[in-house]
Amino acid sequence: MKYLIKSPEGAIRASVQLPASKSISNRALILNALSYSPYDIQNLSDCDDTEVMVRALNSDSRDFDIKAAGTAMRFLTAFLSKIVGEWTITGTERMKNRPIKLLVDALNSLGARIEYIEKEGYPPLRIFGSALQGGEISLAGGVSSQYISALLMVAPLMENGLILNLEGNIISRPYIDLTLQLMEQFGVKATWNGQTIRILPQEYKPIRFTVESDWSAASYWYSIMALSKNAEIELLGLFKNSLQGDAAGAKLFAQLGVGTVFTDRGVRLKHTGNVTKKLLYNFVNEPDLAQTFVVCCVLLNIPFRFTGLQSLKIKETDRIEALKTELRKLGYLLTDSNDSILEWNGERCEPEMDPVIATYEDHRMAMAFAPAALILPQGLKIAEPEVVTKSYPAYWEDLKQAGFDITEI
């Protein structure tokens, strides 16, 4: 399937009920299960990544397919390794190429027994669940924070608790903070000093829990605001003191001329007219915002240098390659270096006559590129737009409500 997306004819007037955060939803589901909670989580995300988690936690089967959900793969691997029984867990072809060795090695050294069904170091996995002894281990902090979050959530249930020494640079740190904060809400304490996180054996306590709206999803609306001359956009269910690291997007968009006004129901965006000449930023703490800013900056004709992108290669697709390839179709030449830096110095090439943006099974490629419809006179064609269901199933519907013309071609 392909969509042709055209800019709204007049002004944009949108009040958007954003999807709930999948990061919070998927942690809350694990913590709810570990606390034997009688309560249902409120405002759980309806996205694919959360749906696979709900299905796995409520299923009678021993075999789980979590499709493309990184969090579900990593969190359930740790969770199942302490539930007595024999389990298998698999996912999409891409998931079978997203590394999991560091987590499997860590769990195995804490008393788990996890084997590879196909390729060493990658899903699918066979998990022989049992009590976990726990203890002290070291783990590289620079590959995926999801390994760390997965270990932390089961740590209080390990016989000896967990002392986790993080080695080297720690990426996606706000996601580790998010895990520890949610664990605390469910009654478990941890200490984090320097590179070491300590968790003693403890019990989770059930609580009534409501999930916040998703700040990563909000970024696409900020981009629409930055690229529109005349727009009034309100995003519902976002909080100033959010637990989500991607709330940092609001501050960064201030450099692209978008201001944020917090109200009692979310945020109202406004144009400030203050736009930077060049955007420099290290995305090590907010990797999921990188695509939004890359696409938005080139469309605004703002050169950029973005660092801290080392985790982008092992996400839904190699996002650095995908961004370079697809923006070249629109006439923008980006350069990358060091597997972690992406830059645009204003260099252009001849755009394709009739470009179709490929999405590589990556929801964020589709969502980050869609605002380009505001700039391109002929509109924007996007392939496999249904990928957005990974985190934001109503994205296209919400764009239509805001006045975009979207047709299947």
Ligand SMILES: O=C(O)C1=C[C@@H](OP(=O)(O)O)[C@@H](O)[C@H](O)C1
């Ligand atoms: O823990 C989480 O909820 C997430 C952590 C990040 O992954 P990495 O830690 O692999 O960077 C992020 O990219 C992902 O979308 C969600």
Ligand SMILES: C=C(OP(=O)(O)O)C(=O)O
């Ligand atoms: C990287 C992402 O997801 P995950 O790693 O959980 O599949 C994402 O949503 O951008």
